[in-house]
Each structure stands twice: as C-alpha cells, then as structure tokens.
Amino acid sequence: MLRTLALAAAFAAAAVTGAQAQTVGLGTTKGGATAQISTALASVISGGSDLMVRPQALANTSQYLPLVDSGRLDFGIANYPQTSYAINGTGMSEGQPNPNIQMVATLVPFNAGLLVPSSLGITDIAGLAGKRVPRFPAGSLGDTVISAVLATAGLTYDDVESVPTANFPAMFQGVKDGTTDVTIAAIGSKPTFDIEAALGGVTFLNLKEGDGEVLDAALPGTKLRYWKGRKAAPGANDDTVVFYYPYTLFANKDVSDEVVTKVLTALYEGEAALKANGPLWAEFTPEGMAEVGSLPYHPAAIAYYESKGIWAGE
Template identity: 60%
Template sequence: MLKRLMMAVALTGMLCGVAAAQTVGLATTKGGATNQIANALAKTISENSDLMVRPQIMANTAQYLPLVDTGRVEFGIANFPQTSNAISGTGMSEGQPHPNLRMVGTLIPFNAGLMVTNESGMATMADMKGKRLPRFPEGSLGDIIMKAALETAGLTYDDVTSVPIANFPAMFQGIKDGTTDVSIATAGSQSALDIDASTGGARFLDFKDGDEKILEKSLPGVSLKKGTDLPESAGITDDTVIMSYDYTLFANVDVADETVAKVAKALYEGKEGLMASGPIWSEFDPARLANNISLEFHPGAIEFYKSVGIWNGN
C-alpha cells in the first residue's frame, strides 16, 4: 500500500512538472538552414528553461510573418533583411508592414551565396549566363537573392534559362538531380553538405569587390565575406567571396516579458548546445545577441541583456 502511495505521489509530481511547462511556438520553414536553426533553438531553449518550444513548420517565411505579427505564433526566425523588411513593410514585404514584431536576439552571421557543382566549371556570377537557374515566385526571398546576384554580373532572367521552383527544398533537390545548375545555399548548413556530397563536390560562386552596393538595395544589412574569414564548410576555399548577414529571432510584442527573458537567458547560456548542433553555429557569440538595435527589441529581451551587461541601446 505504501509503495503504491509513493508511486502515485511521484507520478503526480511528474504530471505537475509537465503541466507547469509553458509551450510556445517557433515559426520556421521545412528543410534548409532555417529549419536547422529552428530545431537547434527549440532544443536549446527547452533544455535550458521551463519552456517547451515547438517548431511550427510552414511553407515559407512570408506565410508565418503575419502569424507572429498577430500573435497566433509566439516566435519566429528570419534573416535580417527579411525581418527588417517585414517590420517596415518594404522590400520583400512591400505594402505589408508587421508592426508587432520585436527582436529577441541576433543569432549568427548567415553566410550565404550561390552554389554550383565543381563539374559545372562555373566560378563567378558572370558564369551564370545561359545556365539553368531556379526561379522562385515574384518577390520571395529566393527571387530577390537570384535577381540581386544576377545584377552584380549585369545579367537578368532574360540571360538565363528559368526553372520554376516552389521552395528551397525543391531547389536543393534540383541541383542534386541535375535539373538546375545553381542553388542558393548557406555555408555550414546541412543542405550545402548534402549538395557537395551528392554531386561529387561543389563550390560557391564568387562575388567581387563593390557588389555589396548592388546587394544592399534589396538585402539590407548585407556585406561580403572572404573564405579566410569563414568557418570551414563544404564549398568554401580561402578565395571564396559570399554574402553575410545576421539571422534573427523575433517575437510578437504581446508575448510576456518573462517568457522572452527566459528565451534570451537560455540562448545566452546555451552556447555549448547550439554549437554542438552543427557547423552553422560555429560563429555564435552570446555577446552578439543584443546586436542590431536598429530594430526594436522586445522589453523582456532588453531586461535580460541589461542584467548581463551586453545591452548597448537606450
């Protein structure tokens, strides 16, 4: 009888612990670097706080930005150009501002570019002329990156063969299957590793000095980064020159300050777990979580960053 009572008490305690865990959603896409980042965030935050983070997978960032803006999902992730455009209602979010998004943290430098197979013989953006390029829906992130990259070489879609692509996973599969010659990829991501492994070797096309002025017109916050300043990754050599911009975590403005502070704290203290999740996190620095104060931060995040001395805003 005593044994049964003790078991009942233990079970009740376990159930209470489960009930006490607050579940929050983290909007992400299916596959690619964004999904990879979301899974690492969910695991790290859940293990380092009393929150249970569940990735909410959707077709693309444009689909979930309004859901976070309206509070239907608590958190979301996107690169800095997307987040900046979304808040202001410009660029990729032209005429559709999302005023209720607030920054929670600057996560990692997102080092991205256009990947091709070694067999293609392509090396620069100009080499895309006449090649088969994935063509995303007008105004989407993939479309904007492709157009900007083409523009750096004085090219447009008229100079290449367009292959309609629905999303990033389909793009990754296209270059692996040989139906396209180019793919957007993120250095250190699993998708870049897969392309490299399945095609017998791959590389990134190189940007040239001055290209950032063209890229910045549609991708705010972008800079160019040389291979010597990049983490070791498939497709990267010392001579590689690709884009770099920050990746961000944001929340709806009405998410409780305490909840956001718990997320910020879990990330600040979770460097070991994040870096262990893959090479894409190799440049993660907790002290940079409070970067990009040009965008408005959530009060809960500000409160925590002030407490650990890394907040440089007002």
C-alpha cells in the same frame, strides 16, 4: 488526512508539470539552414528552461511572419533583410507591415552564396550567363536573393534560362537532379553536404569588391566576407567571397516578459550546446545576441541585455 495529503500532493505535482510543460511555438521552414537553426533553438531552449519549444514548419518565411504578428505563433526566425521588410511593410512585404513583431536576439551571421556543381567549370556570378537558374515566385525571398546576386554581374533573368521553382527544398532537389545549375545555399548547412555527395564536388561562386552595395540595396544589412581562415565547408575555400547578413529571433510583442527572459537565459547560457549543433553556429556568441540594428526590440530583451551589460541601443 492521508488521503487529503495525497490528493494535495497530486494536484501540486500536476501544477508543477503543467508549468514545466508550457509550450511555445517557433515559426520556421521545411528543410535548409532555417530548419537546422530552429531545431537547435528548440533543443537548447527546451533543455535549458521549463519551456517546451515546438518548431512549426511552413513552406517559407512569408507564411509564418503574419502568424507571429497576429500572435498565433509566439516566436519566429528569419534573416535580417526579411525581418526588416516584414516589420516595416517594405520590400518583400510591401504594403503589408507586421507591427506586432519585435526583435529578441541576433543569432548568427548567415553566410551564403550561390552554389554550383564544380563540373560546371565556373567560379563567379558572370559565369551564370546562359545557365539554368531557379525562378521563384516574384517578390519571394528566393527571387529577391537571386535577382540581387545576378545584378552584381550585370545579369538579369533575361540572361539566364529560368526554371520555375516553388521553394527552397525544391531548389535543393533541382540542382541534385540536374534540372538546374545553381542553388542558394548557406555555408556549412546540411543541404550543401547533401548536394556535394550527390554531385561529387561543389563551388560557391565568388563575389567581388563593390558587390556588397548592390546586395545591401535589395537585402538590407548584407555585407561581403572572405572565407579565408574559417572552417572548411563544402564549396568554400580561402579564396571564396560570399555574402552574409544576421539571422534573427523575433517574437510577438505580447509574449510575456517571463517567457522572453527564459528563452534568452537558455541561449545566453547555452553557447556550447548551440555550437554542438554544427558549423552554422560556429560564430555564435552570447554578447552577439544583443547586436543592435534599426528594428524594435521586445522590452524584456532590452532589460535582459542591460542586466548583462551588453545592450548598446538607445
């Protein structure tokens, strides 16, 4: 009888351990702000639920979006413009829709701009004329962002010296090594601190009134904001004007309601833990997770937000 009870207890413990160790994959990139966001998500969700979140890092977002669409990855994170393009098969995903991707949460506003060494002596986008600018593969996120920002000053790649660049880590390294004069960067991200330390001073180039419309045409959901009154960060001061768009968490439509609910509960209740991960999370709020755009939401996410009284969708 004792042996039977011991075996039963062992099997029960194994079953509980198995349930606690349910692993879900989270698509992310290597390095940069996206990697920082995925690390924080994995830590807070794993610590606040019985899920084990494992970030799966690839070179760029376009590589893991199809993996989420096919169900080979459960979740992914990306900026709103790229998520919108991927779901609808437009822009950077022209002719390649990913209809099985559904929104789960809006995480934080992604505050970004073009960052240069302060020694370059320029403060606006027009000052990039004749400078060495990263040139990403056509149609990539980096290419779309840089082309759009240059256009705010009436510039194109013909007005700068293009430097072929494979991905964001290579872009960060290029400006540190002095092979380029500018990089895309998220305010408060780890790369900005690294670049500042390497160069001895950095400056975010200012945008101007009306530039938001130019950017929104290329990057849906993009707006401008002054950094005035916000937490100090490398390259940004009260006079800095940058752009921002929401950063999103999405899932394959077949991820179970139970798993989505566990993820959202951990995030909704984990505000302090998320903000402890650094300035990228400074503007996170549980209510902001339900920020509604034009993209489809996972049914479990809608149900969760309705239960909290924060769902504003149809």
